Amino acid sequence: MMQLAFTEPAGKLSPKDFASSQEVKWCRGCGDYSILKQVQTIFPDLGVAKEDFVFISGIGCSSRFTYYMDSYGLHGIHGRALSIASGVKMANPELSVWVISGDGDSLSIGGNHFIHTIRKNFDINMLMFNNQIYSLTKGQYSPTSEKGKVTKTTPFGSVEEPFDPVALALGAQARFVARTIDSDPKHMRDVLLRAHGFRGTSFVEIYQNCPIFNDGAFESFSDKHAKKEQVILLEHGKPLVFGDAQQMGIYFQNGRPRIALLGDPQFSEDDLWIHDETDRVKAVILGMFSRMVQDGRPFPRPFGIIFAQEGETYEAMLHAQIEAVRSRKAKMNLDQILSGSKTWNIQ
């Protein structure tokens, strides 16, 4: 009897090939599951050999991610994943380096590395799971928690203003800034693919629901009805429109963004905001939407590629400089290094 065998062509990996043998131990309903799944889904198609993926993470629920990927991985210490990753990248620029971190890990204890790694522009894909809470330590406010947040350490409400990570990254001269959400797998996959393809530090903020300590924090961006009023899906070259029937738009008037009904006679058609992901000024304003209000109505939140403009990466320049010096100055052999330029003999 003939047996029909359908086998994958050799070398073609499947998402399963990226799942490690370790049991995934996030809470039921945690947004992290979706992120893990999207990453494993896109990885076989990235054109990168499996052994060339490296995951580096810090501390927090998000950072356990490393243990669940069947790739190379290093679970580091709190806040320092980017620094470890930068060392990996300098040592071997060929590797595809992914950093997994959370809002506390990146923006609180790791704030210094966050701004400087972005500024230096290592070719690293950084996924920051923002759940606006410290979950692994069981519920304290984070640098992205809204002011007034009641948590175990702020029983009467926090008194701090939060960071908007997008604005912070842009302030640190980020060259790739994107935002996506755990509840929209397709959108997340598209954003992750772009982050992977981008040469330089790709910062992706992922809104991630923590069902235990901050459930519903992003409901207005995930709820089928609410999100229509609160979400702008950015597309390069397309206008910023939103609403039930895409009837609302963002206009630019007197140097400020304004929310209006499309066709509102107070605005010129030319003033409708067309998204340009290479426009840093516009990107900075998009980063301020989370804090802007018009007549008591919060601005909708932009999702997608907020800014993307490639520049030279740190490790490329570092190695290019070495090559440049080498081209005009011969390598010193060890005996020359040992002797230096001035020696004398004693008989």
Add this chain to the structure above:
Amino acid sequence: MATGPGIKSEWIEAENIVVRFSGDSGDGMQLTGMQFSDTTAFLGNDLSTFPDYPSEIRAPSGTVAGVSAFQVHFGSSAVFTPGDRWDVLVAMNAAAFKADFPRLKRGGIVIANTAGFDRKSLSLANFPEGANPLEDGTLDGYTLYQVDFNKHTADSLKGIPLQPKEVARSKNMLVLGLLFWMFDKSMEFTIAAIRDKFLDKPDIAEANIQALKSGWNLGENMEIFTTRYVVRPASLPPGTYRNVHGNQAIAIGLMAAAEKSGLGLFLGSYPITPATDILQELSRYKSNGVLTFQAEDEIAAVCAAIGAAYAGKLATTTTSGPGLSLKTEAIGLATILEIPLVIIDVQRGGPSTGLPTKTEQADLMMAFYGRHGEAPLVVLAARSPNDCFRMAFEACRIAIEHMTPVILLSDGYIANGAEPWRFPKAEELPPIRVQFLDHANGPDNAVLPYLRDERGVRPWIIPGTPGLEHRIGGLEKEDKTGNVSYDPQNHEKMVRLRMQKIQSVERDIPPAELDSGTSGDGLLVVSWGSTYGAVKTAVRMLRNDGVNVAHLHVSYLNPFPANLGDILSQFQKILVPEMNSGQLVSILRSRYLVPAKAFSKVQGQPFTTEELCNAISEHYNAQ
């Protein structure tokens, strides 16, 4: 000898001389001292030098805080320290005199630049109104040479088209020329160095050479100079020598280890006194592919090094006390990851910012124990500027071959101090064995990142190796697989395995050996780190005087050499001098139950041989 004895001069032969060049920060004393040292070394003396700068970059001119000095100790016999006290003090101004006269040997020589002892200079140096130490009897019993170097420089450079400022700047060469005359040293090395330095500024070169020669002629012609000194060449082992600073020697040691292991060298660092030179030095070696990374802070520096080590580099980080404090959590990570990492701590006075430009040995306990949890690692210490090379190489060798972080302790004293070094040839250095795992090492093609060899060492597996994908991290890991494990028995097992791995390094280091003396001596002095030279000198002097004292120096601190306990147990009395309140002595007492006593000095200053001799004698004679 460059010239024969002159008619008017009397010659005195000396075995050892210490010269202290002291002046204002802008007087060029460092350069003068270095040139003098180079020539002295080329002509065969053994020597040791020590630059002593103010911690402020530009302290107010003419004040004691702004004094910059360079000390050189040269001799016809072996020299192990820059010297406790000086025979000759060159004082370019009143402030320099004030700072450095107290440690001039009784009856020593003062060469004073009278231009720096006018009313204003005396007042800036806080001498009472009307007082001038050159005139008030302070120097009775000393030899005082008064020269107006400013005027002589101006006179000697007449006709050379230079600005007055540039003329004034040449006066240090006049001083140098005079010293060369006094010690009968050839000027040719310095002339060549000047020509080399000012290749494209021939006027400046000419002025400097002219000033140098005028200085020599001053000695020859001025009536006041009647005595010259001869320090005959030392009988150093034959070979080729160079001059080396401790920090420079560390940089060379790291590069040598990179070459001998075949690994690329990575240094992640953040500028901090007195360790910065190492980062600066290595940054110059781009043509050798050295990767230097100036990080945003100490933590990023060590973490980048951890990343680089993980990816297969010889990874190092350099720092001083405050930076080591910041790096401790990351060093703990490297300990549990079990990856090679070389941490160099150039110690300075602490705690906190402490005394950034002064020396101390107070980070030993921190190197041993300064991490949370039980996180053992290897600790080594360098004992002299050129020993920094040997120990940096050793730190790399042990880190790589034993998959462990290694802390190398140096300190400000040997980091900035310099001495002649009979450097090795590349071929004389041992190879460093590196083996990246390239195949699955467990049953059924399993990857076992924590499967150990007979020494307890795990394999080094670098990302990019097909089929060996695995995860490592700071969470406690299961034996062999490295998977996260909270199992109580496993945790204890892993803590012990990590300890045994460090302990097993003792089989891979040289045994302890007495530096001098025998087991029959009445007292053993145990030193570590930069006190070596002073202790060795003190013990030699005492032994010459018939005191039966032995000396043991410990370079490998954790683990200690396996025979250390045996040696210690052969002595009734043990004295441990340290520039801290007694750290090694505590460890030795608790580890070996020996009656060791501390001799402490915590002043930001190295031990003098004199105080060591006194302390050793006192302990030797004590009942």
